[in-house]
Amino acid sequence: MTAMPEDREKGMKSGFPSHERDLFDDDDVKAAPDKVIARRFGVLGPYLAKLFDHGVEARGVERCPEDQREDQHFWNNLLMWWSVNACLTTVPIGILAQTLFTLTFPHAVACILTFGVIGAALCSFIATLGPQTGLRSLMISRFSVGHIGGTIFSGLNILTQLGFATSAVILGGQTLAAINPGTLPLAWGCVIIAVGSLVPCFVGYNMVHYYEKYAWVIAYFIFIVLYALGGKAGYDIGAQKALENSGTDYVASVLSFGSIVYGSFGWGAVVADYNCKLPVNTSPHKVFWMTFLGLYIPICFAEILGAALITITAPAYVAAYGDGNAGQLLAQVLSPWKGGGKFLLTLLALTNVANNIPQTYSAAISIQALGRPLALIPRFFWCLVAFALYTTAAIVGREHFSLILSNVLSVLGYWTSIFVIMILEEHVLFRRPSGRLRGYNLDDYDSPTKLPLGLAGILAGCIGAAGAVLGMSQVYYTGPIARTIGSSGADIGWELALSFTGVSFPLLRTLEIRFTGR
Template identity: 30%
Template sequence: MATNLKHPSDGISTSMKSDTEKGIPEPASQELSAIHEESTEIFGQLSIWRKMANYGVELRGVQPVPVEERTDTRYLNVGTWLGASMMCLLPLKSGILGTLSYGMNLRDTFLVCFFFSFLTAIPPCYMITMSPRTGMRQMIQARYSFGYYPNIVPVILNMCSIMGFTMISAVVGGQCLVAMSNNSISTSSGIVIISLISMVITMTGYKIMHLILRYAWMPSLVAIIICVGVGGKHLKDQAPTEPPKASTIISFASLIAGYMLPFGSTLGDYAVYMPPSAPRLRLFLYAWLGICIPSVVLMTLGAAIGATVLVVPEWSDAYDLNSIGGVMDAMLRPAGGFGRFVTLILALSVIANTAPSVYSFSLNFQILIPGFHRIPRIVHVIVSTAILIGVGIGAAEKFTESLEGFLGVISYWAAGFVGIQLTEWIVFRHKDPETYDASIWNNSKLLPSGIAALVALIVPFVIVIPSMDQIWYVGPIAKTTGDLGFEFALVITPFIYYPLRKLEIGKFRGGRL
């Protein structure tokens, strides 16, 4: 199998030379050549892309990154990118569900959040070590198991997952803005503000976003500490609870898995410009700790807030009016005008989560329909933001119900996807990045058929569906055990995929992967 990486701009070296002679940096020139080849017929003028590239804006879309362009050695950026993404109000809402919706006490909620966060984050964080070696975005790598057209199915599921999380963050941030303004603006307006700021940041791409997120967690952390310091005196007032049933703990654990496992379809997007020699253990640890530490701490704070909301009337009224945004504003109200400023910082903290999410969503847009990769990533960012605004405004009306149903369901497909990708990488490709021939990334005839992966993803739902415990459906197995859907998907999927993929390789592909 050929393993030479083919640059998207091969065959137009004359143009590249011309650009270099004009003073354009070599990496920018290479990116411009790729864009020139694939989208000049749509946009006509190259000057605007040249100017953007010179200012560090990423123009590359989903095309594999050649080895010579994988030069980012700031490995800690993986941790700061993910740490900033999680150092916001999003994890608070997940923690609140443990005490407010599942009726668990603070201790039990913390234990579930701690153990299942660190456990279920391991597979996605391991997967981030693959992209520097292959030079491919996460869902492009998936084509080497799901094939060209069947891969559209996990792409759609992934886009739904990404948009769900982005919507939750945008709604929470919008609610904070509403509370800060004394309800002088609507939640819809708050969502639009958060989304538009995110869009501007997302347009800059990989390099500038890494720079922004390297420091974005700092004001968020300070704001959360101030919030707890000002209003934390009530956190000791916890509503009494009954000891949770095992089924309740298992169902809440599935919700936490739904928070962590979907990272397996996006993390590689944030490390694709790092060299093949990138230290894999360090990348794993940076990603693992960057996700888990802020998430667990803020989930625990959210659990404490959820238990307090039940017994402190002021917080209860604020939660009923503006959800978590209202509670944060109520906690900071004793600080007066300064408290309002801190509430604003908390509202804007979600942008560190929504911007990377829109980044990955826009990349998935490029492989949703054949030929979409020719449209520059920035155009997809604009479309993605429009979708976010529409979905966020619609979901804000029934926010808690939307969140519970969403987080539980996405863990099922995400677990199966992770199982397939790890089986392909470890078992069939023996962790050899050269088996991912970058020259065929967009060739439906040379990529696998994808039948084995698609069947392995779908068939486990025969047992997953009876094991679901959702607000809109409780399966017969789940009535006794709690939600075991993601566990079954994670365990069963590889056992189905292995024999089917082996048959495909041996009988239909002549031994070729």
């Protein structure tokens, strides 16, 4: 699948784009990326070389050739996503079922389990392409939408990862500030979470995997404690029954909350970033199921926890949540353990570091993927830029966590649906061995003249975006189709984006291949 035989041999010669081969002779192209980058920066080269010698990853968007892959166990893929999603940020998503959409606990659980399957499955498919191609998710998309289309996706992903990172930092900061109210300012709590997220991302791929391999253990222990203490405080799963919408308004609530749940599985644009160094012969089935379980189980587990905790009707718990402070609610749940509860709350806040790491790392990769000039600058520099941007945004918007979270997750679901369906259809319809293109010439990933022209992908993406606009239901806009469901509208933007793109892309791509041959 990964390439035609003669092209695979070409791909193994170099993981560097064609412009690199113009800048350096053949021996240098074959060298490790740390040496290439060090030479590129002249007087700064020796300092960069020292960073690379101390373990900082040099490789950015460049393809990882087959002969430079690391023989990591595929279980690392499961543990990676297990830790990323077993975190504090995932819990408030379940809370939104009641606070924004009036759903009772059983209906919230049904939404989480159902929409979660769809999101996890689509994301896990993209993961299987990482080992097969040696490319990051956004670079894989270039074989579907061309260089220009890939650049558009890169820009969208930068905004998405920064939005996710901002919400993670705010919630972590809220929780730290709630440990001893009045002691730690919320802004400083945000800074602590942001700084903790930066270090593994700065070092790179191996450090990210090492951290995520173990981070989930503490998170799951705390989640179990929260489930138990919440039960002691008294879950009231029927508390929302009298307030739950009925008829078409109920349908609208289910679809809108389902859209947020689906968006919480929106790692498709980055998931291949973390397994592109696995051996090319790694079983796609194993990669799929390890990724699926690593996404589905922890996300559902944490979101259901949030949906359960918000059903506690004791006045102290209701007052703690107030106007949307999930950190204070969690502090109240752990309060019976006194000092031990505060210690666990501190650890729980720090679990957001695990969630924020891939957002920081992949934001840097996405910046490089915008174009060659940015790709020439080392990946770790862009990690610093991303860190500065989302830390500033978190401090400025620290009082609006719920609004930021719900909007980011919904919009994420729109464009990632377009992204995933085009890559899936390109792979299944056109790149299979018996398809029109008969595989991938992996050495062309950064050669605009050899990649698809991109008109089919861009036009299909616009058609999908039109579907999203027709079906979206946000504070700032409700589409005409969305308005037909319930009195306030239902968010079906991702479903329409997926459908519109899924129908139009194969037709347009067939025409593009017929007239251009690529």
